[in-house]
Amino acid sequence: MSLSICTYGNPVLRQKAVEVTTVTAEIHELAKEMLETMHVEGGVGLAAEQVGRTERMFIVDIPVDSDVGDDGVRENPAVDMPLVFINPKITGHTDDVQIGPEGCLSFPDIFANVERWYEVDAQYIDLDGFPKTIHAKGLLARAIQHELDHLNGILLVDRMSHVKKVALSGKLKRLVKETKKAL
Helix, strand or coil, rough: CCCCCCCCCHHHCCCCCCCCCCCHHHHHHHHHHHHHHHHHCCCEEEEEHHHHHCEEEEEECCHHHHHHHHCCCEHHHCCCCEEEEEEEEEEEECCCCCEEEEECCEEEEEEEEEEEEEEEEEECCCCCCEEEEEEEEEHHHHHHEEEEEEHCCCCHHCCCCCHHHHHHHHHHHHHHHHHHHHC
């Protein structure tokens, strides 16, 4: 069953996520439904808040052909997708940054250049309840940072430049109005 995406203006998107204390059958089902929803919507990541939930979890599924650097080589060849991150946190990063376009399922048809670390280390719990670590580069690192922002109530609009926010102000106001009307 596909879930509904919460769009900009929905208050749940500003809530800080709550730690998951036990990986239950309900968490497994939520992860499955989130993955299905993300695929239907054409995304590469999805946080629980984006489907109206407050569990501290997100999913990421980077297509193999999108996991390549400027040199054409896969950046995360040892990483099996999709990934479910429960109670994630970034534990380290390089000083190298990447600036590139980001979209968000909660901001349909809106894209902005965002600066992110190029490589990150993260800890999380997997669906089997085991602690895991990951070293991610490129788009996977970007997706982890973007989804972790969601768990902390930080949105794409918060990462946009002032100029970009002004340029998109009409679209953003319309989106908030449509969201509030649907609530």
